[in-house]
Amino acid sequence: MSLAKISRERAERIARSHACEHCQEYSYKKLTVKPASASHRKTFKEAWHVVAICGVCGLEQELGIAEDGEIIYVS
Helix, strand or coil: CCCCCCCHHHHHHHHHCCCCCCCCCCCEEEEEEEECCHHHHHHHCEEEEEEEEECCCCCEEEEEEECCCCEEEEC
8 A cells, every 4th residue: 555645646647747858748658657666665755656658759767756746756
């Protein structure tokens, strides 16, 4: 069970509203939102872990979303 204050659906909306780091488009062909692992919760204070594949350029990026909905990292 996740201790996140925001729902999975809200985390997905937040991730979709973040532009691709490479081409700056908002179109994703695949977006996966999962509860953060125990190590990510401890290290980054992450609630949700997102893997997004851009629908335009194909870049795969990862996002960490905190309990309050802030994007805490993009890689």
